Amino acid sequence: MVVHALARLSALVSSNPLYALITLLALTSFETAVAQNRSTDSPENGQIAIRLSGQVVDTSTGNPVPRAETVCKGEDDTSTPPVTTLTDGEGRFECKGLRPGRYRISARRDGYLRSEYGSKGQGRPGLPITLTPDRKDERITIRLIRLAAVNGRVFGEDGDPIKDVTIQALRDRFQRGRKVLLPTAYARSNDRGEFRISDLEPGRYVVVADRMNYLRPRPAHGDTSETGYVTTYFPNGSEPSQAQVLLLEPGADLPGVDFSLKKTRVFSVRGRIARPAGSEPLRGNLVLAMPNTLMRASTPIREDGTFELHGLPPGSFPLIAMMQTDGGQSTASSIVEVSDRNIDDFVLTPTVSVTIVGKVRSSASGEPLPQASVALIAAGEGVGRPGSVSTVVKGDGAFTLTGVNPQRYRLEVGGLSGSRFYLKEARLAGVNVLDQDFDVTSSVTVDLLLSADTGSVSGEVIEAG
Structure with a gap:
């Protein structure tokens, strides 16, 4: 019966060109589907297909991490694009059709620190895995560390919330052989004084709040009665050495990092760039580094070379003017000392870079x-x-x-x-x-x-x- 059906189909194809075209398209589609299936399950050039599977889990709980992006990237053949997959509800994944060679396997997901297979600790690189023809089905486990967060509110001395305060999370880092505090993340307080800094790697942190007084509207000329908020290290220190170190464990969501900011007198600095009369207009900015913080302020330099800074508390401030004229680039730098009054004629002398x-x-x-x-x-x-x-x-x-x-x-x-x-x-x-x-x-x-x-x-x- 099957032979009879095939014979009849052959007769139809030979007698009707339309049937021939339909048959050709069907065979072509079938071959394409087979080729695509073969390309996902096995490498080209007849090489042996290797499948790598595994599971992504939470380091702290051991629970599976679903919807994590995993990447299998070859080290030997960099021309081959990496294989990317998402873990299922049980945290499992598969990378199919891999060629023999060395691979690095990584995983990441929002709320977790990216990690590689074989990593011995937080932020450390992983180990490559070698896939060989005699090991066609490898299974591995990748462990992800959950990120942490800090939450708090910012108040004034009167107990009212303060909006638009910049809060930074700082960590110790080694720079030029010395340990210094460097910023890793920041947030701003809302109209209720609330803030949240998320996606922090587990570890030890110092948190600092700064209203950035130098961005407030400037006072009237000669007025020395302006006040601003003091830069404060949690809980109430004015220097980094007075800060409380916060230890954030994996997945920590620390509440209660609250600030009560005190006010202090702040002052203005008005100055100019020294240059010959009749000089061409200037274009540039004046950059100021805040003492005991890791923040900078920038203000434009007017075409006539004058500038203004305001809201500065007492202290020493490094200044540098970066200017551009038709004749090229020039700079001017100095230290301005603010004590108990405004400075009205601070002069910066340019030097040619x-x-x-x-x-x-x-x-x-x-x-x-x-x-x-x-x-x-x-x-x-x-x-x-x-x-x-x-x-x-x-x-x-x-x-x-x-x-x-x-x-x-x-x-x-x-x-x-x-x-x-x-x-x-x-x-x-x-x-x-x-x-x-x-x-x-x-x-x-x-x-x-x-x-x-x-x-x-x-x-x-x-x-x-």
Whole structure:
């Protein structure tokens, strides 16, 4: 009966061109579907298909994490796009049709810290997994760490809520070999004084509130009675050393980080950029770094070279003016000391920026240089000091730093982490300035020497007691 049906179909096809066309389209669609199915389940060129499956779980609870994005990315064949999937309701995922080779598997989801398979701790890289033809069905587990949050309110001395206060979460970081507090996230208080800083990595934090008085409307000229809110470190400190350190565990949603801001007298600074009479109009901004905070303020410089800052509490403030004219770029920097009155004629004297040209060399002949960057960091304590510049090193090792303000700097080279290289020498005009501050007064050359002659350190961490 089947033979009879096939014979009849063959007769119809041969006698009617329309039937022939329909049959051809049906066969083509069938072959396309088979090819697509084969492409998702097996690699090209007849290589063995490998399937990698696993589960994404919460580190703290061990519960599965649904709707997490997982990425299987090959290390050996970078031309092949990564395989991306979403976990199901049980946190399970599958990456099909993988070729043999080394892969890194990562997972992420809102509310969690991104993590890689094999990671030994928070923020640490994972380990690659090698897929071979004799291991066609690998199963792994990726553990995600839940992010944390802090919540609170901001009040004035009268108990009323304060709107538009900037609250920052700060963490200790090492910068140029020193431990400093750096901002990681911020929020602003609403009309009820409420704020929430979310998506914080578990760890130790300091929280600071600042009304940013220097952005308030300026007072009348000569008026010294203006008041502003004092920058406050939780719970009620005026310095970072007086702050309470908050320990946030994975998934913590900490309430009660409340501030009561006190008022203080604040003052204005009015000044000008020193320049010859009849000079062309200026275009630029004046940047101010707030003391004991990690915040900056910026105000435009008028075409006639005058500027105003207001709402400043007593203290020392680094200032830098960055200006652009038809003749090029220039800068002016100084420290303004605010005590108990307004300053009405503060003068900044411009200096012409200089250019530093350099070359990165390697002691390992024939070995390609890593993708590095070079930075001049303005010398001084803390962050927020204006004037730092950076650039990327070209493939031949050459680099150029433009717009360098004549002042004191420290040199840093980035991009060496994970490579075999370290910075062995940094010679400025022939003098080795590695790990020390130096003055830049004119355009100079810098020669950097990278060495691959590194050692290794091994050890064991044991629990005390």
